[in-house]
Amino acid sequence: MADKISTRQAYGNTLVKLGAENPDIIVLDADLSKSTMTAGFKEAYPDRFFNAGIAEANMMGMAAGLAFSGKTVFASTFAMFAAGRAYEIIRNSIGYPHANVKICATHAGITVGEDGASHQCVEDLALMSVIPGMTVVHPADGVSTEKLLRQVAALDGPVYVRLGRLAVPVVYDEGTGITLGKAILAREGSDHTVIACGLMVNEALQAAETLEKEGISVRVLDMHTLKPLDEEAIVRAATETKSIITAEEHSVIGGLGAAVASVVARRCPTKVSMVGVQDRFGQSGKPEELKKEYQLTAEDIADAVRAADAEMK
Amino acid sequence: MTIDRNYLETMAAKVRIDIIRQIHAAGSGHPGGSLSAADILTYLYFAEMKVDPADPDRKERDRFVLSKGHAAPALYAVLAEKGYFPVEELLSLRKLGSMLQGHPDRKHIPGVDMSTGSLGQGISAAVGMALANHIDGSTGRVYALLGDGELQEGLVWEAAMAASHYGLDDLTAFVDWNGLQIDGKNEDVMTVTPIDDKFRAFGWDVQIIDGHDFDQIAAAVEKAKTVKGKPQLILAKTVKGKGVSFMENEAGWHGKAPSEEQAKQAVEELGGEW
Numbered sequence: 001m002a003d004k005i006s007t008r009q010a011y012g013n014t015l016v017k018l019g020a021e022n023p024d025i026i027v028l029d030a031d032l033s034k035s036t037m038t039a040g041f042k043e044a045y046p047d048r049f050f051n052a053g054i055a056e057a058n059m060m061g062m063a064a065g066l067a068f069s070g071k072t073v074f075a076s077t078f079a080m081f082a083a084g085r086a087y088e089i090i091r092n093s094i095g096y097p098h099a100n101v102k103i104c105a106t107h108a109g110i111t112v113g114e115d116g117a118s119h120q121c122v123e124d125l126a127l128m129s130v131i132p133g134m135t136v137v138h139p140a141d142g143v144s145t146e147k148l149l150r151q152v153a154a155l156d157g158p159v160y161v162r163l164g165r166l167a168v169p170v171v172y173d174e175g176t177g178i179t180l181g182k183a184i185l186a187r188e189g190s191d192h193t194v195i196a197c198g199l200m201v202n203e204a205l206q207a208a209e210t211l212e213k214e215g216i217s218v219r220v221l222d223m224h225t226l227k228p229l230d231e232e233a234i235v236r237a238a239t240e241t242k243s244i245i246t247a248e249e250h251s252v253i254g255g256l257g258a259a260v261a262s263v264v265a266r267r268c269p270t271k272v273s274m275v276g277v278q279d280r281f282g283q284s285g286k287p288e289e290l291k292k293e294y295q296l297t298a299e300d301i302a303d304a305v306r307a308a309d310a311e312m313k
Numbered sequence: 314m315t316i317d318r319n320y321l322e323t324m325a326a327k328v329r330i331d332i333i334r335q336i337h338a339a340g341s342g343h344p345g346g347s348l349s350a351a352d353i354l355t356y357l358y359f360a361e362m363k364v365d366p367a368d369p370d371r372k373e374r375d376r377f378v379l380s381k382g383h384a385a386p387a388l389y390a391v392l393a394e395k396g397y398f399p400v401e402e403l404l405s406l407r408k409l410g411s412m413l414q415g416h417p418d419r420k421h422i423p424g425v426d427m428s429t430g431s432l433g434q435g436i437s438a439a440v441g442m443a444l445a446n447h448i449d450g451s452t453g454r455v456y457a458l459l460g461d462g463e464l465q466e467g468l469v470w471e472a473a474m475a476a477s478h479y480g481l482d483d484l485t486a487f488v489d490w491n492g493l494q495i496d497g498k499n500e501d502v503m504t505v506t507p508i509d510d511k512f513r514a515f516g517w518d519v520q521i522i523d524g525h526d527f528d529q530i531a532a533a534v535e536k537a538k539t540v541k542g543k544p545q546l547i548l549a550k551t552v553k554g555k556g557v558s559f560m561e562n563e564a565g566w567h568g569k570a571p572s573e574e575q576a577k578q579a580v581e582e583l584g585g586e587w
Contacts (some may be wrong), residue, residue, distance in 0.1 A: 027446070050444065050479070058437045058471035065441020068419070068427065069449075070372065088431060089468070093438055097419045099429040 004167040008106040009068040010142035012037025028075040036106045037078040043288040056081040060089040067099040079108035083124035095131040104161045108279025109249035111287040119193040120282030136227040137151035140201035151180040182235035189219035193237035200247040206298035238268040243308040245273045252276035323356040330585040331390035337576035339407035345566040347387040349491040349551040356530045358391040366396040369423045375578035376426040380435025381460035382416040388500040397424035411434030433466030462494030464505045475543040484544040485537045491553035493564040512546040524549025
């Protein structure tokens with residue numbers, strides 16, 4: 001299980017398989033196919049791949065037009081230019097008319113690394129989640145990426161899939177049952193619950209391992225689908241464990257932490273601590289250095305759990 | 314090609330009356346740019362496009378995208394007159410619960426191929442639809458209507474570049490060139506000319522016509538269909554507020570509803586009864 005694969009690579013691999021199964025799948029990219037990994041699909045199905053050039057807004061508009069002509073469209077670029085630059089086109093031409101477009105955005109979060117803040121999108125989950133009818137997915141590893149993408153492809157409607165640049169450990173067995181909209185109980189525990197998404201799931205599992213040795217039992221939920229959110233899993237965590245710690249490679253404003261806190265506040269008031277980007281822009285650096293700088297490591301999660309545990313004793 | 318000019322002129326007058334009645338009933342809306350586009354829309358729906366109100370979603374149909382979505386009353390009028398929904402429903406424009414939203418909503422209005430309203434986005438979606446036709450080898454054509462002020466949106470030019478890059482000869486876009494936008498004349502707000510040279514430079518076939526002359530509209534649409542390997546632009550010189558004396562060439566009528574007295578005068582000028 002020590003294998004590593006980036007979720008963007010898993011996306012590229014899955015896309016080639018989906019292309020063989022569904023002739024209505026069309027893939028668009030904005031001059032980043034070798035980075036978003038749509039290049040594999042382009043090679044396999046050149047007639048169904050279209051480069052939009054460095055024009056993300058038009059890529060999203062074309063994606064809507066293709067979708068309303070019966071195609072299942074996958075449109076890829078970096079998260080910054082999908083959710084950021086093309087936001088209003090996604091909102092008005094894809095979200096509002098509920099187009100069957102899968103926006104698969106790679107290089108999300110600060111682990112983009114050396115490119116720095118202009119390319120490190122930590123706002124995309126917030127921007128996409130606020131669009132009515134948009135499904136928002138952020139897988140943790142290669143296995144869950146493929147399993148979730150298959151369900152995303154079968155869904156009729158707009159979906160935002162957040163993918164990473166960095167190779168990350170494979171967390172799940174091929175046999176793990178993974179369902180869109182249902183949190184994965186990645187580890188059972190009874191004292192506190194860490195609810196994580198993306199590469200923070202692996203960090204949360206490591207933190208739980210460390211804390212087990214200190215006598216703190218931690219449940220880990222992989223909340224790969226931020227919308228629609230698995231509220232029941234959150235309510236169970238809030239009622240069965242003492243507190244919730246969220247962990248995301250995204251701003252704590254408008255992302256997983258905010259979504260979980262909203263459910264908890266409405267349904268089962270409980271302490272929620274948030275590990276995530278604290279209202280800051282990113283910067284250049286190596287991914288592992290940046291994870292430390294922005295306090296997004298297993299140790300940071302463990303510290304948050306310890307603090308909550310001490311406070312609640 | 315021979316067209317029934319009398320029939321089209323009669324229909325266009327009905328459409329213009331529908332536009333005035335809708336906007337008056339709504340108490341808001343965009344009469345100027347709806348009236349300037351009325352002849353082009355009437356021609357497309359009553360003389361050209363292969364569409365069937367009884368089967369609005371038929372796959373191999375011609376499609377129309379109103380990229381200048383604020384001219385919705387003109388589109389709703391032609392759709393109603395064509396039989397997509399009852400003409401009486403037009404008076405629900407912009408009212409709570411009506412399918413006739415202030416700007417076109419494809420989810421709820423039969424015959425509307427794309428939700429528009431945010432300028433620049435319709436032409437981009439039309440490019441996607443034309444691309445889908447190419448992929449499928451479909452015989453359907455895609456028509457789009459842009460405003461002249463809309464050409465100030467950068468997205469229009471991204472879409473124009475893509476349409477010519479992909480050689481989308483099944484795409485014909487009109488520009489409703491009435492020269493006016495909300496804040497005044499195009500050239501005072503942000504110069505858009507030369508529109509023809511810009512589109513030619515982007516690889517489009519360009520024709521310039523009088524957008525209120527059905528013979529010229531017909532000839533341009535016919536010629537556009539013969540162009541191979543290129544999208545076509547029909548730059549249609551129009552009069553904002555066309556057909557209503559006090560609205561013609563007045564930027565102030567871009568987005569304002571007529572009073573009862575003004576609506577009555579407009580309808581009567583158009584040959585209708587109030």
